[in-house]
Amino acid sequence: MNSNQTIRNRTAPPKDITPPELMPAALAHEVPSWAEAAATPDQVTDWPDRMSRALVPFQLDHRGWPVNPGGSTGRTGRNLGKWGENPAADPIVVAGHGPDRQVLLITRSDIGLEAIPGGMVDASETAPAALVRELREETGVDLTDHTPVILGQDLVDDWRNSDEAWVSSTSALYQLDATVPAAGADDALDARWYPFSSLDALNDAVNAAGRTLYAAHRPLLQRALDYLSK
Structure with missing residues (x-):
């Protein structure tokens, strides 16, 4: 052998x-x-x-x-x-500008980690519609009248992925001038705003709150930061 x-x-x-x-x-x-x-x-x-x-x-x-x-x-x-592919939609909501930027995250009920609001695209639903629906259901924030920037369509390192079934996501950036009230609902145990001047700053703030950032969403958040720094 x-x-x-x-x-x-x-x-x-x-x-x-x-x-x-x-x-x-x-x-x-x-x-x-x-x-x-x-x-x-x-x-x-x-x-x-x-x-x-x-x-x-x-x-x-x-x-x-x-x-x-x-x-x-x-x-x-x-x-x-x-x-096969399970399409998801992940709305990245950012408020403010420069070093004062903040991002809206939820605490997921399935894994207890801080993550981007979002979820699966329903049958016969478009990704833009799913972005708005998931954000509203999980945080109470309604951005129906806002036009997001589509950042990408990517395979997500979701904890449920297998060789025959996996998650791919449409991630989109919503930019607000200031934070708006948000509260966890549906699949979210909590919703809160975190500092978002960099991924390190976000991770430190999440850890300081006694929580952990969902690793699979780090690339999506970094892409949003890269876009904002242009």
């Missing part, structure tokens, strides 16, 4: 992260309102349409199963609503 074979044999198999409610037997009995009925990717019938609409292009493997465009995650199965 050569060294490469030894390494492969020692590699642990992917961990199945599918929760009980998404197991085939459970789906046959009841499908959660937030999930599709397909117990396995081969039961999905609209892969060409999903691939054509994907925020981040992806391919299917020899079985016809979706392949995470970010590479192997070490996890298999599905802990998200859909197989």
Whole structure:
């Protein structure tokens, strides 16, 4: 046996992260309102349409199963609503200017971390509509009349990602002259404004509040800072 074979044999198999409610037997009995009925990717019938609409292009493997465009995650199965890409919308709301800038973050109820407000784009919903809806639902802030700057469409290192199901997000920047009242609701335990002159300043302020910044959102926040510094 050569060294490469030894390494492969020692590699642990992917961990199945599918929760009980998404197991085939459970789906046959009841499908959660937030999930599709397909117990396995081969039961999905609209892969060409999903691939054509994907925020981040992806391919299917020899079985016809979706392949995470970010590479192997070490996890298999599905802990998200859909197989393949799950589109999300992340509104980054910034108030003020220069060293006095602040950013609006929520405390996520699922992982207890400070994060950008946002969530999944509903079926037949556009990303701009989802940005407004998620922000309003989670913070009470209604920016319907504001036009954001779309910063990007990216694969997000979400804790629920697997090799066959993952999150890609449309991130957008909303700029306000001053902070507005915000309160956590829906999937948010809390909502508050933090200093946002730099990512380090934000991280320090979050830590000083006894909380932790969601690592998967750091690249999105840095992109907003880069845009603001132009």
